[in-house]
Amino acid sequence: MAIGVKVVRRPDSVSYLRATLKGMTLTFGHLFRRKVTMQYPEEKSEPGWSLSPRWRGTHRMLTDEQGRAKCVACGLCPQICPANCIKLVPGEDEDGHRYPLIYEIDEFRCVFCGYCQEVCPEEAIHVGVHYENAEYDRGRFVYDLERLCAQTHPVSSLWDPADPRGE
Amino acid sequence: MSEHELVSLTIEGVDVSVPKGTLLIEAAKQAGVVVPHYCYHPGLPVAGVCRMCLVEVEKTPKLQIACATPVAPGMVVRVMSPPALEARKGVLEFLLINHPLDCPICDQAGECELQDYVFQEGRARTRYGSFAKRFNPVEDFGGDVLYVPNRCILCTRCVRFMDHVADDSILNVSERGDRALIGIHGDRALDHPWAGNVVDLCPVGSLISKDFLHKARAWELDRTASVCTGCSQGCNVTLDTRQSAVVRARPRPNPDVNRYFMCDYGRGQYRWMNGGDRIEAPLLAERDGLVATDWDHALARAAQLIKGAAGRTVVLASARASTEALFLARRLAGGSSVTGAFRVEYVPGEAPLSGVPNLALRSERAPNATGARVLGYTEAFDAAVRTASEAGLVLVLDEPLHGVPANTLAGAGMVIYLGTVLPEAARVARVVLPIANVAEEDGTFVNRDRRAQRYFQAKATPGMARPAWWVLGELLAELGRGGPFATAAEAFDLLSREDPSFAGLSYATLGTQGVGLPAARPPVVVPA
The missing domain is CATH 2.20.25.90 (ADC-like domains)
Known part of the structure; x- marks a missing residue:
């Protein structure tokens, strides 16, 4: 016999009734305790269970007073993106301002690292404090500029090394 | 004499010896130190206006600008000493007073010397x-x-x-x-x-x-x-x-x-x-016109046709083709009854850059016309096309055949077309082989001063196109006349062995700056 193997002998006859009753007592005992289940989606984020302000969810593009995207198509976010999920084609408008002709984020590819927000010199692209992203169509997960600008959820404050605890 | 007179000095603790009259900024490069600078450029006269290249020279009362100070014997120069750094910091601060800091929308961002030096200096705030x-x-x-x-x-x-x-x-x-x-x-x-x-x-x-x-x-x-x-x-x-x-x-x-x-x-x-009108697969002439095929079939058919060719062979080449391709095409045509021709667009009038000797936009608008001439091609293109219409074998090398009527080559025994695009006149070809253009292959050009210069592959070839030296090397190998080649360097080695004009040259000796070919074949010296 191999070393260290302990053989446990099974009792010849056993009643499972006692063990079952013990288990059921625990099960039904929960009926009388405080409920921990949240009735999602009817109920969302009760106190003490809200998203962190540092949550990194699907993106949002901030806009200026005229409703135009703040993005100037500098190309830093596609460069820094480790998942290569940002597509950017720069263009020039009638006033000679540089702006993104095409700005698309593939949220399926995105790893939600938040580097795009961190690198953005114009504070235009942000990761959002948001998690409800279900769609009926895979193609809808490529967010174009219009959709990114139309998002209204709060944006992430990211982690600040100077203020590591967010105080 | 003054050209060879050397001056020894110390820059950042490194002893260097440079020709007399060298500017400090150039001497510093030899010491491995790049002095930050804006107005200095080796191709322009010195102005000394940006004040960015201030360096500390021992025994001078004030900092000196490295771009306008010639070296002197025994000079001790400090580029990164605290006074020099402090001075350059001040210059940068002045430069940034009115600078818009619009790097995100600036085309220069990433290759901007102002951006580099400011980043290097590290000041994050303006005063x-x-x-x-x-x-x-x-x-x-x-x-x-x-x-x-x-x-x-x-x-x-x-x-x-x-x-x-x-x-x-x-x-x-x-x-x-x-x-x-x-x-x-x-x-x-x-x-x-x-x-x-x-x-x-x-x-x-x-x-x-x-x-x-x-x-x-x-x-x-x-x-x-x-x-x-x-x-x-x-x-x-x-x-x-x-x-x-x-x-x-x-x-x-x-x-x-x-x-x-x-x-x-x-x-x-x-x-x-970047043209999109490229041939992307080898084509063979079948009953219902040109049909795409793979390289093995196309090369086998082309080799078989060349073997069976009788009569005159005409090579219509482009002066944009690499020297290797021009040489290999001629070798493939073989024999003595070969006519090789190219044509070049001549735009009258040169546009010289007066500040640089022997530099102009030349009227001969092709990069490798001299290479073609050295390899025995002539400019009798029209005559060659007339010959081609009765020749046994016509080999076209990347010549776009502009202005050649569509049925001109129909009279030829057989046409093998190596090219990037397929013009109407080449549709009579029995085999069409897609080749790479200059941005897609390694190769050499010979410029008007007989200087052989290499170029390197910058992008991928479209579809199945391959470099011309590879295609011609495979065909030569089928015929047992050299090749195949794994690299353009091997093709060039064959050229340098076979053609005395290129004797002794290789990709290693050409480097990235090129080497002049001997002006003419060296005279044979008979020992007395």
Whole structure:
């Protein structure tokens, strides 16, 4: 016999009734305790269970007073993106301002690292404090500029090394 | 004598010996130190206006500008000492007072010397935040050049280039004090054929190319050493590619050919390299016209046709083909009854750059016409086409056959067409083999001064296209006449063994700057 193997002998006859009753007592005992289940989606984020302000969810593009995207198509976010999920084609408008002709984020590819927000010199692209992203169509997960600008959820404050605890 | 007189000095603790009269900034390069600078450029006269290259020279009361101080024996120079760093910090602070800091929308970002040095210095805040910045609108200088005055640091490189190198003084420094900006002659546009160089010379994003505007960011580009295909001058260029498309060409310094410059015509030559009208698969003539096939079948059929060819062989080559391809095509045609011809577009009048000897946009608008001549091709193209219509075998090498009527080659025994695009006149070919263009292969060109210069592959070939040296090497191997070649260097080695004009040369000896071919075949010396 191999070393260290302990053989446990099974009792010849056993009643499972006692063990079952013990288990059921625990099960039904929960009926009388405080409920921990949240009735999602009817109920969302009760106190003490809200998203962190540092949550990194699907993106949002901030806009200026005229409703135009703040993005100037500098190309830093596609460069820094480790998942290569940002597509950017720069263009020039009638006033000679540089702006993104095409700005698309593939949220399926995105790893939600938040580097795009961190690198953005114009504070235009942000990761959002948001998690409800279900769609009926895979193609809808490529967010174009219009959709990114139309998002209204709060944006992430990211982690600040100077203020590591967010105080 | 003075040329060989050396001066010894110490720069940053490194002892260097440089020829007498060398400027400190150049001597520092030999010591492995790049002194930060804006107005100094080795291809322009010294101005000493930017004050960025201040260095500490022992026993001088004040800091000296490295770009205008010649070396002296026993000099002890400190580039990174605290007084020098402090002085340059002050200069940078002044430069940034009115700079818009619009790097996110500036085309120069990523290759901007102001950005680099400011980042290196590391100051994150300005002390002039409460003052409004001077603002001037963007000006169109004409030609390909836009001027953004707000970004300008007034190094005057552009002014000096137009004054002393292009010899067309239409730029100056207008206004004075902090209102100063680069001005242009009221009735003139910056349309000198070499004016595009001011964009490269500008160390910041002040003079920018309209053609390249917003096209790509500097850090997205892959850079490849190449040779300009615009004319027979053979200017060394760098091709900047992004996602397998060439987006611009810039001059690559070569003191013996183009120094630091290239002409605007050459700058525009990158466009045809991205053409989408390419042949992407080998084609064989079947009953219902040309049918796509794979390389094995196409090469086997081509070799079989060449073996069975009888009568005259005509090679119609392009002066844009590499020297290797021209040589191999001629070798493939073999035998003595071979006519090899090419043609070149001649545009009357050269556009010289007066400040550089022997540099001009030449009227001969092909990069490798000299190479073709050295290899025995003639310019009797029309006669060759007439011969071709009765020849046994016609080999076309990347010649677009413009103006050759569609049925001209129909009378030939058989036509084998190696090319990038398929013109109407080539549809009579029995085999069509797709080849790479200059941006897609390694190769060499021979410029008008018989200088063999290498170019390198900058982007991927479309579809199944392969470099011409590979295709011709495979065909030669089928016929047992050399090849196949794994690299362009092997093809060139065969050329250097077989052709005395290229004797002793190899890709290693050519390097990235090229080597001149012997002017003529060396006379045979018979020992007495």
